[in-house]
Amino acid sequence: MLICLPPSEGKTPAPDGAAPVDLTALTAPSLTPRREKVLNALAEVSARPDATDVLKVGAGLADEVARNTALRTAAAAPATDVYTGVLYAAAGLGDLTGTAAARAASSVLVFSGLWGVVAPGDRIPAYRLSMGVDLPGIGKLGTAWRDDLAAVLDARAAGDVVVDCRSAAYAAAWKPRTTGPDATDWVAVRVVREHDGKRTVVSHNAKHTRGVLTGHLLRRAGAAPTSAETLLAAARELDGQVIGTEVGTGLSYRMVEATLHDATTRTGPRTLEIVIA
Structure with missing residues (x-):
């Protein structure tokens, strides 16, 4: 099993005085040359007057963008402490112990416009850079990372379930191979809400539900899934459980069912659809 997560949009800075990032200690050290180039380009862009426009963030985040100019010396913390959005709060990656923590270390990767990928325990500083940015000197990050990530991840994912x-x-930066001798069982997780017999795609609740699923896959007692079918069986263990609370109303919602859908293209992912209500 390989769980691919996006980073949280906001990042929590590490405590003052913590050691800075060591690029050579991050997961997949073969990505270091690309990380160096992106880090340098980001620092240069972040010092420009139009930095917030180039990085596609609001003017109110100017202070966070300014931090990008000193990331090599900034305090760093485990990725589980830096990424603190809705998905991460629901997954509780920083609270894992024992077998669950070991499973997370070997099977969870967070995709990043700056680092390519990091594991939960990798120490990084807080930063502002989305994979959707066209970074001067680098180009579109989703494209720039593609070959580097394929060289690292294709072999890791071969014969397993993603x-x-x-x-x-973030999916644009690496697409698992679904055909050939090194094929991967690639499954995208989609969350829909059922109300009055109709099902609609949701945003906030989707992030939370993906986090709940991630935490469940890491904590459950059974063996880690190795195929789309065993992933579906593991997800169905949550059927009927209350898994979250609606923002605004305070009403709880539960997982109704999980179903597996075939890929719509020969090289695309199958879809694990989770219904909440």
């Missing part, structure tokens, strides 16, 4: 919780921008 549980894809990424958004489209």
